[in-house]
Amino acid sequence: MREKATYALGILGAIVMIWNLHHIFTQMAPESAQGMAGWILFIHVPADFMGDILYTVALVTSILFLVKKDFTYDSISVACIEVGTMFILVNLVTGSIWGKNQWGIWWTWDLRLTTQLMKFLLYLGYLVVRPAIAEATQRATMSAFIAIFAYADVPLVMMAIRLPNVRTQHPSPVIETGGINDVAVPFVVGIIAQLLMALALMLVRLHQENTRREIDSLRRELHAL
Amino acid sequence: MKSGLATALTIARKDLRTELRTKESINAAASFALVILVIFSFAFNLERDEFYAISGGLLWLVYSFAGALIVNRAFSRELPNDCLDVLIASPAPGWAIFLGKAVAAFLLLLLVEAISLPVFGLFYNIRWTESLGWLVLIILLATWGMTIVGSAFSAVIVNVRLRELMLPVLLYPILIPLLIAAMGGTTALFQGEPLTGENFGYIRQLIGFDAVYTALALYMIEFILVF
Amino acid sequence: MDVTNLTYLFYAYSAAWIIITIFVLMLVSRGRKIDRELARLKALVEDKERS
Numbered sequence: 001m002r003e004k005a006t007y008a009l010g011i012l013g014a015i016v017m018i019w020n021l022h023h024i025f026t027q028m029a030p031e032s033a034q035g036m037a038g039w040i041l042f043i044h045v046p047a048d049f050m051g052d053i054l055y056t057v058a059l060v061t062s063i064l065f066l067v068k069k070d071f072t073y074d075s076i077s078v079a080c081i082e083v084g085t086m087f088i089l090v091n092l093v094t095g096s097i098w099g100k101n102q103w104g105i106w107w108t109w110d111l112r113l114t115t116q117l118m119k120f121l122l123y124l125g126y127l128v129v130r131p132a133i134a135e136a137t138q139r140a141t142m143s144a145f146i147a148i149f150a151y152a153d154v155p156l157v158m159m160a161i162r163l164p165n166v167r168t169q170h171p172s173p174v175i176e177t178g179g180i181n182d183v184a185v186p187f188v189v190g191i192i193a194q195l196l197m198a199l200a201l202m203l204v205r206l207h208q209e210n211t212r213r214e215i216d217s218l219r220r221e222l223h224a225l
Numbered sequence: 226m227k228s229g230l231a232t233a234l235t236i237a238r239k240d241l242r243t244e245l246r247t248k249e250s251i252n253a254a255a256s257f258a259l260v261i262l263v264i265f266s267f268a269f270n271l272e273r274d275e276f277y278a279i280s281g282g283l284l285w286l287v288y289s290f291a292g293a294l295i296v297n298r299a300f301s302r303e304l305p306n307d308c309l310d311v312l313i314a315s316p317a318p319g320w321a322i323f324l325g326k327a328v329a330a331f332l333l334l335l336l337v338e339a340i341s342l343p344v345f346g347l348f349y350n351i352r353w354t355e356s357l358g359w360l361v362l363i364i365l366l367a368t369w370g371m372t373i374v375g376s377a378f379s380a381v382i383v384n385v386r387l388r389e390l391m392l393p394v395l396l397y398p399i400l401i402p403l404l405i406a407a408m409g410g411t412t413a414l415f416q417g418e419p420l421t422g423e424n425f426g427y428i429r430q431l432i433g434f435d436a437v438y439t440a441l442a443l444y445m446i447e448f449i450l451v452f
Numbered sequence: 453m454d455v456t457n458l459t460y461l462f463y464a465y466s467a468a469w470i471i472i473t474i475f476v477l478m479l480v481s482r483g484r485k486i487d488r489e490l491a492r493l494k495a496l497v498e499d500k501e502r503s
Contacts, residue, residue, distance in 0.1 A: 010476075021465065035457030040464040047468070066448045086475045093471060094464045101460035114401070121398035128394050132385045142381045145449055149377075149399060149441065156402075197472070204479055211486045218493040225500040 006203045013196030020189045028186065040098045041183070042190040047091040048116075049191060050198045052154055054084030055123070059151045062144035071213060074140035077147055078130065079205035083198055085123045092120060095170075112170040115157045122150035136216060229321040236317070236325025237332075243302070244333055250298045251333060254291040258341040261287050262348055273350065280351050281412030285404055287345070288338050289371060289397070295334045296375030297392050299326045300383040309383065313450050323446040327376040334368050351415055359420045360411070366431040367407035370438060374399055377442040380449050399438075406430035 024039050058080040065073035095113070100106050107113065126146045133139035161170070244250060265283055269276070303309035312322055346353045353360060378395045385391050397404075410420055410427030420428055 024461075037457035037460040037464075039461055043465060043468050083475075086471065090468045090471050093467045097460060097464040097467060101457060114405075118398050118401045125395040125398060129382060129385060129391050132382075132387060132391060134386070135384070138384055141448060142385075145377075145381050145445060146395065148445065152399075152437070152441075201475070201479065204483070208479070208483050208486055211490055215486065215490055215493060218490070218497055222493065222497055222500065225497070 003207075006200050006207075009196055009203070010200030013193050013198075013200060016189060016193035016196060020186050020193055023186055023189070037098060037101045039186070040094055040101075042186045043194075044091055044094040044098060045187070046191040046194045047087045047094065048157075050194045051084045051088040051091060051119075052158070054080040054087065054198060054202065055119075055147075055151060055154055058084065058147050062147040065140060065144045071136070071140060074143065075206055075209040075213070077143060078209055079202045081123055081126055081147060082205055083201045085120065085127060086201075087194070087198065088116070088120045088123070092116060110170060112157070112160045115153060115160045119150070119153040119157055122153055123147075126150060136213070229318045230324075232317045232321040233325040233328065236312075236322055237328040240299070240302070240326055240329035241332060244298075244329070250295055251337060254294040254334075254337045255340050257294060258287050258291040258337060259344060261290055262341065262345055266348055276349060277351070277416050278412065280349065280415045281410070282408040283349075284342075284345055284411055285367070285408045287341060288334075288368070289400065289404060291337050291341070292334050292368070292371045292375060293393050293396060295337065296330050296372055296379050296396075297389060298379075299330045299376045300379045301388060304383065319447040319450040320443045322450065323376065323380065324443065327373050327442075330376055331369055331372040334372055335364070338364060338368065353415065355417070356414050356419055360414055362428065363407055363410045363414070363420075363431065366428065366435055367403055370403045370431065370435045371400060373435070373439050373442050374403075377438075377446060377449075380446065403431065403434045406434070 020042060024042065028036075028039060058077045061073040061076040061080070064070070065077065095116075096106050099108070126143060129146065130139060130143050133142055265287075269279070271279070300309065303312060313319075342353060345351060375392070375396055378392060378399075382388050382391045382395065406427045410424065410431070413420065413424050413427070418424055
């Protein structure tokens with residue numbers, strides 16, 4: 001039952017995203033300066049939002065794990081970070097494609113892109129180190145530590161996007177300042193779509209992590225018998 | 226608090242004495258730094274003036290590679306004979322153990338850097354004796370940042386398989402802001418600009434990084450060492 | 453010009469979908485492995501308890 005709900009959530013997210021795509025192609029006029037490619041925004045920015053939201057949840061559950069030593073928090077942390085890292089990868093790749101179209105380059109080492117890549121690498125480190133720790137309590141404790149350390153970059157990225165006078169080609173957020181009209185609907189729908197997908201993926205991964213813990217305890221039981 | 230600092234000092238002295246007797250990691254790190262310095266000379270074919278633009282970056286690449294070696298040993302040195310368990314079981318506060326090891330690693334890394342710097346100046350014809358004061362300040366600040374974060378992660382992965390590979394994977398992304406500031410500041414110094422005015426931002430960034438991560442590491446190390 | 457930019461829009465969305473799809477496939481295959489392992493262990497534990 002719970003599984004079916006999760007799958008339904010994911011499929012709903014996919015449907016909403018397809019609806020959004022349809023809306024973009026049929027209703028949206030080409031953006032003034034960037035042509036239709038400007039609408040990469042609707043997948044690029046929400047992906048970053050999803051990553052940040054998931055990383056923030058992971059931060060909270062990591063701290064909660066260190067305080068309360070309840071493994072549920074550890075499971076939620078790893079699920080959030082894994083899905084969040086995927087969303088940041090989507091952000092980086094769509095941003096790179098957008099950049100190739102707009103600025104002619106796939107990458108540049110300005111503050112915004114560098115800090116975002118750094119965020120991706122930090123959490124990738126989390127995902128790489130975690131399987132290498134054999135014992136469960138150690139693994140959870142170390143992961144919590146790494147997740148907390150890595151979170152320092154998240155506010156840094158948000159500041160980097162908003163700081164004026166930073167030599168960069170990455171545009172400042174225009175949505176918030178109301179610079180463009182007509183983007184509200186696809187933008188919000190895009191966020192909702194990715195939120196649904198993020199939730200579904202996170203729940204699936206959480207279930208898998210709980211199953212893994214059950215496997216660990218069964219192995220111990222088998223060993224004891 | 227006082228006894229904690231005294232404990233930290235004792236542990237720092239122990240680590241330093243152990244290392245200076247065998248000189249294992251100093252030799253390894255210094256040799257590695259020298260080899261890298263040689264290999265980098267083949268990487269670029271630059272005129273003397275162009276080379277100054279990458280000089281700072283090159284120096285800190287070498288220092289960070291050597292640093293990873295030194296810092297890795299900080300906690301892994303305690304693994305044989307269950308010394309780490311004994312340390313944790315002792316009444317010494319976790320932060321004191323950590324601080325002592327970080328200080329020892331800091332001094333050892335400074336030693337390796339002091340050895341590599343003249344060689345770097347020699348191989349690449351960099352005049353580093355001018356504005357020596359600023360250079361020493363950058364080296365001290367950035368090395369402290371590297372060792373405090375490196376020692377923290379060394380404690381985290383002490384029981385992980387493939388420890389030597391995991392430490393760079395974890396450490397270098399976190400060090401990116403520190404390395405950017407250190408490399409930028411050092412390049413500016415080698416190009417003859419003093420670190421005043423706009424260039425002082427590099428020092429500010431280093432101090433900020435050190436302050437934040439020292440506080441974070443000292444606060445969190447209790448959870449890591451006593452799991 | 454518009455057509456070219458439409459191409460890039462297509463590339464970007466395709467890239468995003470491909471990444472998400474690969475991730476979902478990874479989750480699914482890992483999930484199957486875990487479920488198989490769980491079933492195997494459960495059977496083993498039952499056997500041992502019976503004997």
